[in-house]
Amino acid sequence: MTEYDYEALGLVAGLEIHQQLDTATKLFCQCPTELRDPDASTRRFTRYLHPTRSELGELDDAAVEESRVDREFEYLAYDTTCLVEEDDEPPHELDAEALETTLEVAQLMDMHPVDQAHVMRKIVVDGSNTTGFQRSSLIATDGEIETSEGTVGIEDMLLEEESAQRVAETDDGVRYSLDRLGIPLVEIGTSPDISSPEQALEAAERIGMLLRSTGKVKRGLGTIRQDVNVSIEDGARVEIKGVQSLDDIDDIVRNEVARQAELVEIRDELADRDASVGDVEDVTGVFEDTDSGVIAGALNAGGSVTAVPLYGFDGIVGREIAPDRRLGTELSDHAKRHGAGGIFHTDELPAYGVTEDEVVALREAVGAGPEDAVAIVAAETEIAEAAIEAAAERAETALEAVPEETRGANDDGTTRYLRPLPGAARMYPETDVPPVEPDPSEVPEPELLTEKVDRYQEEYDLGEGLAEQVAYGKYMPLFEDVVAEGISASDASGGSSDSSDGVDPTLAATTLESTLTELRRDDVPVENLTDEHLNGVLEMVEDGDLPNEGVGDLLTALAEAPDRAPEEAAEEEGLGGADEGEVREAVVEVVERNEAQVTEEGMQAFSGLMGECMGALRGKADGDLVSELLREEIQKRA
Structure with a gap:
C-alpha cells in the first residue's frame, strides 16, 4: 500500500468510541443486560418505521434515504422483554448505576460534567430500535488524553441506549433480537486532533484502557465499537461506522486516505475529459438471448435491464481506489441499497456470460463511444430503475467532489457506503424522561490498569x-x-x-x-x-x-x-479433598504395588510413582502432601 504524506494531504481524523456498560439492568427499564441465543426467543412481532420531522419541521437526509427502502422489521422477544423495549410503554428514569459509571469515565479523561443532563431522541429508521429513534444524553464535555504525537481532546461523552442486535436478513426486511436493545452505552467523541493512522490507533487504545479501568464495562466481541471520522484537505468528512477491532483502526484510516486521494485524482481526470452522466435507459432488448445467468435470471422472472451511459468514464469505473475496491464498487454499493445484487459495467465486460457482441450493442443502444463507459442493472423492474438511478447519482458526485457520507467498516480494513451523513435534524427532546443533575462529588476515581499492574506485583x-x-x-x-x-x-x-x-x-x-x-x-x-x-x-x-x-x-x-x-x-464427580489418612492409604497402596521397583531404585523411583499416586487420587489431594507422604513411604523401604 502507498504510504502517503499525511501532513501534506491535510489528514484530520477523530474517533467515536461506543462501549457497553456492565450494569445489572438496562438504561430505561429493569430488564437484564444479558445476551441470549435467538432460538430462546418466546415470540415475535413486526414493525414498519418512517422518519419524523425535527422541532423545526426538517427531515434528516440519512433518515429519508433509509426510508426509501421499503422493509419490514421483525423483532425477537424473550420471557424478560418488557413494554418499554416493545415501545408500548414510556421509558423509565435514567439508570443510576450507568450514570455513575459514566461519571467515573469522565474523571479519567478530565472531563467536565454538565449541570443538567437531558435525554434526546436521535432518529434511526434502520429498524435497530423499535421506536424509530435512539435515546441519548450528554453527560460530560471538554476532556483530553495524551498520545505520543500530542494531546487529543475529548469533546463530549454521551450516555445512550444500545441498539437491537441484527440477527438475519429476511425476504421482507431485517430480523432483530431485543436482548441487546437498551443496554447502557457510553459514546466518547474526540476532537479532530488526530493526524496519522498510528495516532488514531494509540488514542483508541488509550481510551479503551481507561474504560476497562472502571471494571464496569462489558467485554467480548461486539461490546465495544469504534467509529472513525476521516478527511483530507481536498476530500470530505467521512464517518466510518462499526470498527470492531482496535487493531484495524490504523488500516481503516490509511485505506480511507487512499480512497479519498484516488477519488480526488479521478475527479480531476474526469474534469479534463469533460465527462458527464447521461440519462437512464431500458436496454432489456439487448439481452433477450443472453447467456449471462444473472441477467437471464432477472429477465425470466419478469424483470428488466436498465443502463446509464457514463461519458468520458472509460477505464475510470474499473480503477482501484482501495484494496479490491473500485469506483464501480462505489456505484454498486448505492445500487445494492435498493435491492439490486450490484451492477455490471463496461470496464469489466465482456465477462459473467455477457459477450463482446452484447457490449457493442449496449454501447450503441445508449449512444456510448470508445471513451465512455456504461453501467447496467438487471433485476425486478422497479428495483432495476431505482438501483441504476442511485448508481447514476453516485457517478454524478464523482464529477464534483469526494462525497460526505457514512460508511461501514469491512473485515479487510476497507469500507462500504451506508448512507449520507446525518444532520442536526435527527435530534429532538425526549419528553418522557425527566432531566437529571449529575453529581460527581461522590464518584471515586478508578485506578488505571497500568497502576493495577504495578500494585498486583507489589501487593500480591x-x-x-x-x-x-x-x-x-x-x-x-x-x-x-x-x-x-x-x-x-x-x-x-x-x-x-x-x-x-x-x-x-x-x-x-x-x-x-x-x-x-x-x-x-x-x-x-x-x-x-x-x-x-x-x-x-x-x-x-x-x-x-x-x-x-x-x-x-x-x-x-x-x-x-x-x-x-x-x-x-x-x-x-468425586473431586472433594481427601484427608491425610486417605492420601497416605492411597500412597501406601501404590508403593506396595511397586515394592520391587522401590527396593531396587530407592528414591529414584519417586518420579514415576508420583504420577501414579496423583492418578489414583484423581485430583483429590494437594501435590505437596502427596509428595511428602510418598517420600516417607519410599524411605521406609529403601
Whole structure:
C-alpha cells in the first residue's frame, strides 16, 4: 500500500468510541443486560418505521434515504422483554448505576460534567430500535488524553441506549433480537486532533484502557465499537461506522486516505475529459438471448435491464481506489441499497456470460463511444430503475467532489457506503424522561490498569506478565473481588498470614488467566462458567475442600453441566479433598504395588510413582502432601 504524506494531504481524523456498560439492568427499564441465543426467543412481532420531522419541521437526509427502502422489521422477544423495549410503554428514569459509571469515565479523561443532563431522541429508521429513534444524553464535555504525537481532546461523552442486535436478513426486511436493545452505552467523541493512522490507533487504545479501568464495562466481541471520522484537505468528512477491532483502526484510516486521494485524482481526470452522466435507459432488448445467468435470471422472472451511459468514464469505473475496491464498487454499493445484487459495467465486460457482441450493442443502444463507459442493472423492474438511478447519482458526485457520507467498516480494513451523513435534524427532546443533575462529588476515581499492574506485583507478589494478564483481562473485577480480603497464602514478605479470608492471589490469577485458557484450548465450553462458579471453586481450594490439582477438573465439570453449584459438582464427580489418612492409604497402596521397583531404585523411583499416586487420587489431594507422604513411604523401604 502507498504510504502517503499525511501532513501534506491535510489528514484530520477523530474517533467515536461506543462501549457497553456492565450494569445489572438496562438504561430505561429493569430488564437484564444479558445476551441470549435467538432460538430462546418466546415470540415475535413486526414493525414498519418512517422518519419524523425535527422541532423545526426538517427531515434528516440519512433518515429519508433509509426510508426509501421499503422493509419490514421483525423483532425477537424473550420471557424478560418488557413494554418499554416493545415501545408500548414510556421509558423509565435514567439508570443510576450507568450514570455513575459514566461519571467515573469522565474523571479519567478530565472531563467536565454538565449541570443538567437531558435525554434526546436521535432518529434511526434502520429498524435497530423499535421506536424509530435512539435515546441519548450528554453527560460530560471538554476532556483530553495524551498520545505520543500530542494531546487529543475529548469533546463530549454521551450516555445512550444500545441498539437491537441484527440477527438475519429476511425476504421482507431485517430480523432483530431485543436482548441487546437498551443496554447502557457510553459514546466518547474526540476532537479532530488526530493526524496519522498510528495516532488514531494509540488514542483508541488509550481510551479503551481507561474504560476497562472502571471494571464496569462489558467485554467480548461486539461490546465495544469504534467509529472513525476521516478527511483530507481536498476530500470530505467521512464517518466510518462499526470498527470492531482496535487493531484495524490504523488500516481503516490509511485505506480511507487512499480512497479519498484516488477519488480526488479521478475527479480531476474526469474534469479534463469533460465527462458527464447521461440519462437512464431500458436496454432489456439487448439481452433477450443472453447467456449471462444473472441477467437471464432477472429477465425470466419478469424483470428488466436498465443502463446509464457514463461519458468520458472509460477505464475510470474499473480503477482501484482501495484494496479490491473500485469506483464501480462505489456505484454498486448505492445500487445494492435498493435491492439490486450490484451492477455490471463496461470496464469489466465482456465477462459473467455477457459477450463482446452484447457490449457493442449496449454501447450503441445508449449512444456510448470508445471513451465512455456504461453501467447496467438487471433485476425486478422497479428495483432495476431505482438501483441504476442511485448508481447514476453516485457517478454524478464523482464529477464534483469526494462525497460526505457514512460508511461501514469491512473485515479487510476497507469500507462500504451506508448512507449520507446525518444532520442536526435527527435530534429532538425526549419528553418522557425527566432531566437529571449529575453529581460527581461522590464518584471515586478508578485506578488505571497500568497502576493495577504495578500494585498486583507489589501487593500480591505476581510476576509482571501475570499481573498484566489479570489487569487487562476480562476477569479483573472478579480477581479483585476474590482477593479483596487480602493475601491468604503468604504476605508480601513471604511469611504466613492466617488473618485474611481472601483467596490466594496467585491461585486466583493462574486459574482465571492460565487454567481457563488451557481449558478453552481443549474445547471445554468455559463460556458457560459464571462468576459464581469461579468464585465458588476458588473458595473451595482456600477452605481446603478442593486441592489445587482438582481445579481444572471441577471447572470442566461445571462448564459441561453449569446448573450445578461447585460443591454439588465436586461431590458428584468425586473431586472433594481427601484427608491425610486417605492420601497416605492411597500412597501406601501404590508403593506396595511397586515394592520391587522401590527396593531396587530407592528414591529414584519417586518420579514415576508420583504420577501414579496423583492418578489414583484423581485430583483429590494437594501435590505437596502427596509428595511428602510418598517420600516417607519410599524411605521406609529403601
